[in-house]
Amino acid sequence: MIKRLNTLALASSLILLSACSSTSDELKEINSPQIFRISDGIEVALIAPIGFNITQEHYGFAQAESFSRIKISEVESPLANYLPSLTKENLLKNKLQLTNSEQINVSGALCTLMTLRQNIAGTYFEKLWLIAGDNLSSIQVEASYPEGANSQLKQAIKNSLLSLSVATEQTNRLYTGLPFMFTNTPEYKVKQRYANSIVLLPLEKTDSQESIVVSHGVTKQPIENIKQLSDHFLKKGKHYKNVEILKNEMIKINEISALLTTAYVDLNEKPSFVYQVTSYQKEKFLLLQGQTPKENKTQFKNKIDELLKHFKFK
The missing domain is CATH 3.40.1000.10 (Mog1/PsbP, alpha/beta/alpha sandwich)
Structure with missing residues:
Protein backbone atom coordinates (compact mmCIF):
# COMPACT_ATOMS: atom_id res chain seq x y z
CA MET A 1 0.00 0.00 0.00
CA ARG A 173 12.76 2.13 -3.32
CA LEU A 174 15.35 -0.48 -2.37
CA TYR A 175 17.95 0.82 -4.81
CA THR A 176 17.07 4.53 -4.79
CA GLY A 177 20.26 6.56 -4.49
CA LEU A 178 22.52 3.51 -4.66
CA PRO A 179 25.10 3.15 -7.48
CA PHE A 180 24.25 -0.54 -7.86
CA MET A 181 21.34 -2.94 -8.13
CA PHE A 182 20.47 -6.61 -8.60
CA THR A 183 18.30 -7.53 -11.56
CA ASN A 184 17.47 -10.76 -9.74
CA THR A 185 18.33 -12.29 -6.37
CA PRO A 186 18.13 -16.08 -6.79
CA GLU A 187 17.71 -17.90 -3.45
CA TYR A 188 17.77 -14.56 -1.57
CA LYS A 189 15.46 -11.68 -0.77
CA VAL A 190 16.34 -8.08 -0.01
CA LYS A 191 15.27 -7.92 3.61
CA GLN A 192 16.26 -4.40 4.56
CA ARG A 193 17.56 -1.13 3.14
CA TYR A 194 19.82 1.19 5.11
CA ALA A 195 21.09 4.58 3.96
CA ASN A 196 23.91 3.13 1.84
CA SER A 197 23.39 -0.63 2.12
CA ILE A 198 21.03 -3.49 1.44
CA VAL A 199 20.76 -6.72 3.43
CA LEU A 200 19.94 -10.01 1.71
CA LEU A 201 18.72 -13.10 3.56
CA PRO A 202 18.07 -16.64 2.29
CA LEU A 203 14.56 -17.32 1.07
CA GLU A 204 14.24 -20.57 2.98
CA LYS A 205 15.84 -19.67 6.30
CA THR A 206 14.53 -17.60 9.16
CA ASP A 207 17.67 -17.44 11.32
CA SER A 208 20.39 -14.80 10.94
CA GLN A 209 23.37 -17.11 10.62
CA GLU A 210 23.56 -16.54 6.87
CA SER A 211 23.36 -13.06 5.39
CA ILE A 212 24.82 -10.79 2.73
CA VAL A 213 25.35 -7.04 3.05
CA VAL A 214 26.15 -4.89 0.01
CA SER A 215 27.15 -1.29 0.63
CA HIS A 216 29.05 1.61 -0.85
CA GLY A 217 30.95 4.58 0.52
CA VAL A 218 34.00 6.79 0.21
CA THR A 219 37.44 6.60 1.81
CA LYS A 220 38.93 9.49 3.76
CA GLN A 221 42.04 9.37 1.59
CA PRO A 222 43.15 7.59 -1.60
CA ILE A 223 43.95 3.89 -1.25
CA GLU A 224 46.86 2.56 -3.29
CA ASN A 225 46.34 -1.13 -2.57
CA ILE A 226 42.89 -2.68 -2.76
CA LYS A 227 44.07 -5.57 -0.58
CA GLN A 228 44.81 -3.05 2.15
CA LEU A 229 41.19 -1.87 1.96
CA SER A 230 39.85 -5.43 1.88
CA ASP A 231 41.93 -6.40 4.93
CA HIS A 232 40.66 -3.32 6.74
CA PHE A 233 37.02 -4.37 6.26
CA LEU A 234 37.76 -7.91 7.42
CA LYS A 235 40.08 -7.28 10.34
CA LYS A 236 39.14 -3.85 11.70
CA GLY A 237 35.41 -4.46 12.06
CA LYS A 238 33.71 -5.18 15.36
CA HIS A 239 32.10 -8.49 14.36
CA TYR A 240 34.81 -10.78 12.98
CA LYS A 241 37.40 -12.30 15.32
CA ASN A 242 40.39 -14.55 14.62
CA VAL A 243 40.35 -13.83 10.90
CA GLU A 244 42.11 -16.43 8.73
CA ILE A 245 42.27 -15.39 5.09
CA LEU A 246 41.99 -18.36 2.75
CA LYS A 247 42.38 -16.76 -0.65
CA ASN A 248 42.59 -13.42 -2.46
CA GLU A 249 41.87 -13.24 -6.18
CA MET A 250 40.95 -10.52 -8.67
CA ILE A 251 37.58 -10.95 -10.37
CA LYS A 252 35.18 -8.86 -12.44
CA ILE A 253 31.73 -7.78 -11.30
CA ASN A 254 29.71 -6.20 -14.08
CA GLU A 255 32.99 -5.69 -15.97
CA ILE A 256 34.60 -3.79 -13.07
CA SER A 257 37.70 -5.16 -11.31
CA ALA A 258 37.23 -6.32 -7.74
CA LEU A 259 39.07 -8.32 -5.11
CA LEU A 260 37.40 -11.51 -3.90
CA THR A 261 38.52 -12.59 -0.43
CA THR A 262 37.43 -15.73 1.39
CA ALA A 263 38.18 -16.27 5.05
CA TYR A 264 37.36 -18.20 8.20
CA VAL A 265 36.35 -16.09 11.17
CA ASP A 266 34.74 -16.37 14.56
CA LEU A 267 31.38 -14.65 14.51
CA ASN A 268 29.49 -14.51 17.80
CA GLU A 269 31.91 -17.18 19.01
CA LYS A 270 30.90 -19.52 16.16
CA PRO A 271 33.22 -20.70 13.35
CA SER A 272 32.04 -18.97 10.19
CA PHE A 273 32.94 -18.50 6.55
CA VAL A 274 33.11 -15.04 4.96
CA TYR A 275 32.86 -14.28 1.24
CA GLN A 276 33.93 -10.67 0.61
CA VAL A 277 34.11 -8.64 -2.62
CA THR A 278 35.78 -5.23 -2.60
CA SER A 279 35.80 -2.82 -5.54
CA TYR A 280 37.50 0.57 -5.42
CA GLN A 281 37.60 3.49 -7.86
CA LYS A 282 38.40 7.18 -7.31
CA GLU A 283 38.06 7.02 -3.51
CA LYS A 284 34.69 5.25 -3.79
CA PHE A 285 34.26 1.65 -2.75
CA LEU A 286 31.71 -1.11 -3.10
CA LEU A 287 31.71 -3.84 -0.47
CA LEU A 288 29.89 -7.16 -0.43
CA GLN A 289 30.23 -9.22 2.73
CA GLY A 290 28.52 -12.58 3.02
CA GLN A 291 28.70 -14.82 6.07
CA THR A 292 27.52 -18.32 6.88
CA PRO A 293 28.37 -21.15 9.31
CA LYS A 294 31.71 -22.71 8.37
CA GLU A 295 30.19 -26.04 7.33
CA ASN A 296 28.11 -24.30 4.62
CA LYS A 297 31.19 -22.87 2.89
CA THR A 298 30.96 -24.57 -0.52
CA GLN A 299 27.23 -24.18 -1.04
CA PHE A 300 27.33 -20.56 0.13
CA LYS A 301 30.17 -19.63 -2.24
CA ASN A 302 28.30 -21.15 -5.18
CA LYS A 303 25.14 -19.21 -4.33
CA ILE A 304 26.98 -15.86 -4.18
CA ASP A 305 28.79 -16.62 -7.43
CA GLU A 306 25.36 -17.03 -9.02
CA LEU A 307 23.99 -13.92 -7.30
CA LEU A 308 26.82 -11.78 -8.68
CA LYS A 309 25.77 -12.65 -12.22
CA HIS A 310 22.76 -10.39 -11.60
CA PHE A 311 24.73 -7.49 -10.11
CA LYS A 312 24.77 -4.22 -12.05
CA PHE A 313 26.43 -0.86 -11.57
CA LYS A 314 24.01 1.91 -12.53
Whole structure:
Protein backbone atom coordinates (compact mmCIF):
# COMPACT_ATOMS: atom_id res chain seq x y z
CA MET A 1 0.00 0.00 0.00
CA ILE A 2 1.31 3.46 -0.86
CA LYS A 3 1.57 5.66 2.16
CA ARG A 4 0.89 9.39 1.88
CA LEU A 5 2.89 11.52 4.25
CA ASN A 6 1.35 14.75 5.47
CA THR A 7 4.04 16.17 7.71
CA LEU A 8 7.77 16.58 7.82
CA ALA A 9 9.04 14.88 10.97
CA LEU A 10 11.89 12.91 12.43
CA ALA A 11 11.36 9.18 12.92
CA SER A 12 14.19 6.88 13.95
CA SER A 13 16.58 9.72 13.09
CA LEU A 14 15.45 9.68 9.45
CA ILE A 15 13.83 12.64 7.71
CA LEU A 16 10.48 11.62 6.26
CA LEU A 17 9.49 12.79 2.83
CA SER A 18 7.62 16.06 2.96
CA ALA A 19 4.10 16.23 1.70
CA CYS A 20 3.16 19.83 1.03
CA SER A 21 -0.51 20.68 0.73
CA SER A 22 -1.91 23.74 -0.94
CA THR A 23 -2.97 26.68 1.17
CA SER A 24 -5.27 27.76 -1.65
CA ASP A 25 -8.77 26.29 -1.36
CA GLU A 26 -9.67 28.20 -4.51
CA LEU A 27 -7.02 26.32 -6.49
CA LYS A 28 -8.36 22.97 -5.30
CA GLU A 29 -11.89 23.90 -6.30
CA ILE A 30 -10.85 24.76 -9.86
CA ASN A 31 -8.54 21.88 -10.74
CA SER A 32 -8.11 18.34 -9.51
CA PRO A 33 -4.62 17.09 -8.61
CA GLN A 34 -2.68 15.39 -11.38
CA ILE A 35 -0.72 12.34 -10.22
CA PHE A 36 2.73 11.60 -11.65
CA ARG A 37 4.60 8.35 -10.98
CA ILE A 38 8.10 9.76 -11.18
CA SER A 39 9.94 6.58 -10.15
CA ASP A 40 9.35 3.18 -8.60
CA GLY A 41 7.91 3.86 -5.17
CA ILE A 42 7.16 7.59 -5.56
CA GLU A 43 3.99 9.29 -6.77
CA VAL A 44 3.67 13.06 -6.81
CA ALA A 45 0.35 14.93 -6.98
CA LEU A 46 0.21 18.54 -8.16
CA ILE A 47 -2.60 20.88 -9.18
CA ALA A 48 -1.96 22.68 -12.47
CA PRO A 49 -2.51 26.43 -12.75
CA ILE A 50 -5.43 27.42 -14.95
CA GLY A 51 -4.33 27.43 -18.59
CA PHE A 52 -1.44 25.00 -18.07
CA ASN A 53 -1.38 21.60 -19.72
CA ILE A 54 0.48 18.37 -19.01
CA THR A 55 3.65 18.27 -21.07
CA GLN A 56 5.25 15.22 -22.66
CA GLU A 57 8.75 16.65 -22.21
CA HIS A 58 8.89 16.07 -18.46
CA TYR A 59 6.72 15.38 -15.43
CA GLY A 60 4.69 18.54 -14.94
CA PHE A 61 2.89 21.29 -16.81
CA ALA A 62 3.58 24.04 -19.34
CA GLN A 63 1.93 27.09 -20.86
CA ALA A 64 3.49 27.90 -24.22
CA GLU A 65 2.12 31.43 -24.59
CA SER A 66 3.66 32.66 -21.32
CA PHE A 67 6.90 30.63 -21.71
CA SER A 68 6.20 29.09 -18.31
CA ARG A 69 6.60 25.56 -17.03
CA ILE A 70 6.49 23.46 -13.88
CA LYS A 71 8.79 20.43 -13.74
CA ILE A 72 8.87 17.63 -11.15
CA SER A 73 11.98 15.53 -10.66
CA GLU A 74 13.57 13.17 -8.18
CA VAL A 75 17.18 13.72 -7.18
CA GLU A 76 18.76 10.47 -6.01
CA SER A 77 20.48 12.12 -3.09
CA PRO A 78 19.23 12.28 0.51
CA LEU A 79 17.71 15.60 1.49
CA ALA A 80 20.41 16.11 4.15
CA ASN A 81 23.06 15.90 1.40
CA TYR A 82 21.23 17.65 -1.42
CA LEU A 83 20.17 20.87 0.30
CA PRO A 84 23.69 21.80 1.54
CA SER A 85 24.98 21.38 -2.03
CA LEU A 86 22.69 24.17 -3.27
CA THR A 87 25.01 27.01 -2.29
CA LYS A 88 25.17 30.33 -4.09
CA GLU A 89 28.57 29.37 -5.46
CA ASN A 90 27.44 26.00 -6.82
CA LEU A 91 24.29 27.47 -8.34
CA LEU A 92 26.31 30.21 -10.07
CA LYS A 93 28.33 27.50 -11.82
CA ASN A 94 25.06 26.64 -13.58
CA LYS A 95 24.33 30.33 -14.22
CA LEU A 96 21.66 30.44 -11.52
CA GLN A 97 21.53 33.42 -9.15
CA LEU A 98 19.99 32.62 -5.77
CA THR A 99 17.90 35.56 -4.55
CA ASN A 100 16.03 33.98 -1.65
CA SER A 101 15.73 30.74 0.33
CA GLU A 102 13.18 30.06 3.03
CA GLN A 103 11.47 27.28 4.94
CA ILE A 104 7.78 27.10 4.05
CA ASN A 105 5.33 25.61 6.55
CA VAL A 106 2.40 24.36 4.50
CA SER A 107 -0.37 22.62 6.40
CA GLY A 108 2.14 21.60 9.05
CA ALA A 109 4.77 20.38 6.56
CA LEU A 110 8.17 22.02 6.10
CA CYS A 111 9.61 22.44 2.61
CA THR A 112 12.45 24.58 1.30
CA LEU A 113 11.45 27.24 -1.23
CA MET A 114 14.23 28.81 -3.25
CA THR A 115 13.90 31.76 -5.63
CA LEU A 116 16.45 32.02 -8.43
CA ARG A 117 17.19 34.15 -11.49
CA GLN A 118 18.63 33.03 -14.82
CA ASN A 119 19.40 34.67 -18.16
CA ILE A 120 18.23 32.48 -21.03
CA ALA A 121 18.94 33.77 -24.55
CA GLY A 122 18.85 37.38 -23.38
CA THR A 123 15.66 37.06 -21.32
CA TYR A 124 15.70 36.88 -17.52
CA PHE A 125 13.62 34.11 -16.03
CA GLU A 126 12.61 33.69 -12.42
CA LYS A 127 12.62 30.18 -10.99
CA LEU A 128 11.00 28.71 -7.89
CA TRP A 129 12.36 25.47 -6.49
CA LEU A 130 10.26 23.66 -3.91
CA ILE A 131 12.32 20.89 -2.31
CA ALA A 132 11.37 18.06 0.01
CA GLY A 133 12.98 14.72 0.72
CA ASP A 134 14.02 11.92 3.04
CA ASN A 135 17.09 9.79 3.70
CA LEU A 136 16.92 8.16 0.25
CA SER A 137 16.17 10.93 -2.23
CA SER A 138 14.87 14.45 -2.75
CA ILE A 139 11.86 15.75 -4.67
CA GLN A 140 12.30 19.02 -6.53
CA VAL A 141 9.44 20.92 -8.14
CA GLU A 142 10.79 23.69 -10.37
CA ALA A 143 8.72 26.52 -11.80
CA SER A 144 10.16 28.78 -14.49
CA TYR A 145 8.59 31.92 -16.00
CA PRO A 146 9.75 35.28 -17.46
CA GLU A 147 10.82 37.70 -14.76
CA GLY A 148 8.44 40.30 -16.19
CA ALA A 149 5.36 38.07 -16.01
CA ASN A 150 2.30 39.58 -14.33
CA SER A 151 1.73 39.02 -10.63
CA GLN A 152 -1.41 36.92 -11.19
CA LEU A 153 0.54 34.35 -13.22
CA LYS A 154 3.35 34.25 -10.67
CA GLN A 155 0.92 33.68 -7.80
CA ALA A 156 -0.97 30.97 -9.69
CA ILE A 157 2.30 29.14 -10.34
CA LYS A 158 3.37 29.44 -6.71
CA ASN A 159 -0.02 28.13 -5.56
CA SER A 160 0.46 25.15 -7.85
CA LEU A 161 3.82 24.35 -6.27
CA LEU A 162 2.31 24.57 -2.81
CA SER A 163 -0.32 21.98 -3.76
CA LEU A 164 2.40 19.32 -3.79
CA SER A 165 1.81 16.01 -2.07
CA VAL A 166 4.01 12.92 -2.22
CA ALA A 167 3.19 9.25 -1.73
CA THR A 168 5.95 6.72 -1.16
CA GLU A 169 6.20 2.93 -1.15
CA GLN A 170 9.46 2.06 0.57
CA THR A 171 9.58 -1.54 -0.65
CA ASN A 172 9.92 -0.22 -4.21
CA ARG A 173 12.76 2.13 -3.32
CA LEU A 174 15.35 -0.48 -2.37
CA TYR A 175 17.95 0.82 -4.81
CA THR A 176 17.07 4.53 -4.79
CA GLY A 177 20.26 6.56 -4.49
CA LEU A 178 22.52 3.51 -4.66
CA PRO A 179 25.10 3.15 -7.48
CA PHE A 180 24.25 -0.54 -7.86
CA MET A 181 21.34 -2.94 -8.13
CA PHE A 182 20.47 -6.61 -8.60
CA THR A 183 18.30 -7.53 -11.56
CA ASN A 184 17.47 -10.76 -9.74
CA THR A 185 18.33 -12.29 -6.37
CA PRO A 186 18.13 -16.08 -6.79
CA GLU A 187 17.71 -17.90 -3.45
CA TYR A 188 17.77 -14.56 -1.57
CA LYS A 189 15.46 -11.68 -0.77
CA VAL A 190 16.34 -8.08 -0.01
CA LYS A 191 15.27 -7.92 3.61
CA GLN A 192 16.26 -4.40 4.56
CA ARG A 193 17.56 -1.13 3.14
CA TYR A 194 19.82 1.19 5.11
CA ALA A 195 21.09 4.58 3.96
CA ASN A 196 23.91 3.13 1.84
CA SER A 197 23.39 -0.63 2.12
CA ILE A 198 21.03 -3.49 1.44
CA VAL A 199 20.76 -6.72 3.43
CA LEU A 200 19.94 -10.01 1.71
CA LEU A 201 18.72 -13.10 3.56
CA PRO A 202 18.07 -16.64 2.29
CA LEU A 203 14.56 -17.32 1.07
CA GLU A 204 14.24 -20.57 2.98
CA LYS A 205 15.84 -19.67 6.30
CA THR A 206 14.53 -17.60 9.16
CA ASP A 207 17.67 -17.44 11.32
CA SER A 208 20.39 -14.80 10.94
CA GLN A 209 23.37 -17.11 10.62
CA GLU A 210 23.56 -16.54 6.87
CA SER A 211 23.36 -13.06 5.39
CA ILE A 212 24.82 -10.79 2.73
CA VAL A 213 25.35 -7.04 3.05
CA VAL A 214 26.15 -4.89 0.01
CA SER A 215 27.15 -1.29 0.63
CA HIS A 216 29.05 1.61 -0.85
CA GLY A 217 30.95 4.58 0.52
CA VAL A 218 34.00 6.79 0.21
CA THR A 219 37.44 6.60 1.81
CA LYS A 220 38.93 9.49 3.76
CA GLN A 221 42.04 9.37 1.59
CA PRO A 222 43.15 7.59 -1.60
CA ILE A 223 43.95 3.89 -1.25
CA GLU A 224 46.86 2.56 -3.29
CA ASN A 225 46.34 -1.13 -2.57
CA ILE A 226 42.89 -2.68 -2.76
CA LYS A 227 44.07 -5.57 -0.58
CA GLN A 228 44.81 -3.05 2.15
CA LEU A 229 41.19 -1.87 1.96
CA SER A 230 39.85 -5.43 1.88
CA ASP A 231 41.93 -6.40 4.93
CA HIS A 232 40.66 -3.32 6.74
CA PHE A 233 37.02 -4.37 6.26
CA LEU A 234 37.76 -7.91 7.42
CA LYS A 235 40.08 -7.28 10.34
CA LYS A 236 39.14 -3.85 11.70
CA GLY A 237 35.41 -4.46 12.06
CA LYS A 238 33.71 -5.18 15.36
CA HIS A 239 32.10 -8.49 14.36
CA TYR A 240 34.81 -10.78 12.98
CA LYS A 241 37.40 -12.30 15.32
CA ASN A 242 40.39 -14.55 14.62
CA VAL A 243 40.35 -13.83 10.90
CA GLU A 244 42.11 -16.43 8.73
CA ILE A 245 42.27 -15.39 5.09
CA LEU A 246 41.99 -18.36 2.75
CA LYS A 247 42.38 -16.76 -0.65
CA ASN A 248 42.59 -13.42 -2.46
CA GLU A 249 41.87 -13.24 -6.18
CA MET A 250 40.95 -10.52 -8.67
CA ILE A 251 37.58 -10.95 -10.37
CA LYS A 252 35.18 -8.86 -12.44
CA ILE A 253 31.73 -7.78 -11.30
CA ASN A 254 29.71 -6.20 -14.08
CA GLU A 255 32.99 -5.69 -15.97
CA ILE A 256 34.60 -3.79 -13.07
CA SER A 257 37.70 -5.16 -11.31
CA ALA A 258 37.23 -6.32 -7.74
CA LEU A 259 39.07 -8.32 -5.11
CA LEU A 260 37.40 -11.51 -3.90
CA THR A 261 38.52 -12.59 -0.43
CA THR A 262 37.43 -15.73 1.39
CA ALA A 263 38.18 -16.27 5.05
CA TYR A 264 37.36 -18.20 8.20
CA VAL A 265 36.35 -16.09 11.17
CA ASP A 266 34.74 -16.37 14.56
CA LEU A 267 31.38 -14.65 14.51
CA ASN A 268 29.49 -14.51 17.80
CA GLU A 269 31.91 -17.18 19.01
CA LYS A 270 30.90 -19.52 16.16
CA PRO A 271 33.22 -20.70 13.35
CA SER A 272 32.04 -18.97 10.19
CA PHE A 273 32.94 -18.50 6.55
CA VAL A 274 33.11 -15.04 4.96
CA TYR A 275 32.86 -14.28 1.24
CA GLN A 276 33.93 -10.67 0.61
CA VAL A 277 34.11 -8.64 -2.62
CA THR A 278 35.78 -5.23 -2.60
CA SER A 279 35.80 -2.82 -5.54
CA TYR A 280 37.50 0.57 -5.42
CA GLN A 281 37.60 3.49 -7.86
CA LYS A 282 38.40 7.18 -7.31
CA GLU A 283 38.06 7.02 -3.51
CA LYS A 284 34.69 5.25 -3.79
CA PHE A 285 34.26 1.65 -2.75
CA LEU A 286 31.71 -1.11 -3.10
CA LEU A 287 31.71 -3.84 -0.47
CA LEU A 288 29.89 -7.16 -0.43
CA GLN A 289 30.23 -9.22 2.73
CA GLY A 290 28.52 -12.58 3.02
CA GLN A 291 28.70 -14.82 6.07
CA THR A 292 27.52 -18.32 6.88
CA PRO A 293 28.37 -21.15 9.31
CA LYS A 294 31.71 -22.71 8.37
CA GLU A 295 30.19 -26.04 7.33
CA ASN A 296 28.11 -24.30 4.62
CA LYS A 297 31.19 -22.87 2.89
CA THR A 298 30.96 -24.57 -0.52
CA GLN A 299 27.23 -24.18 -1.04
CA PHE A 300 27.33 -20.56 0.13
CA LYS A 301 30.17 -19.63 -2.24
CA ASN A 302 28.30 -21.15 -5.18
CA LYS A 303 25.14 -19.21 -4.33
CA ILE A 304 26.98 -15.86 -4.18
CA ASP A 305 28.79 -16.62 -7.43
CA GLU A 306 25.36 -17.03 -9.02
CA LEU A 307 23.99 -13.92 -7.30
CA LEU A 308 26.82 -11.78 -8.68
CA LYS A 309 25.77 -12.65 -12.22
CA HIS A 310 22.76 -10.39 -11.60
CA PHE A 311 24.73 -7.49 -10.11
CA LYS A 312 24.77 -4.22 -12.05
CA PHE A 313 26.43 -0.86 -11.57
CA LYS A 314 24.01 1.91 -12.53
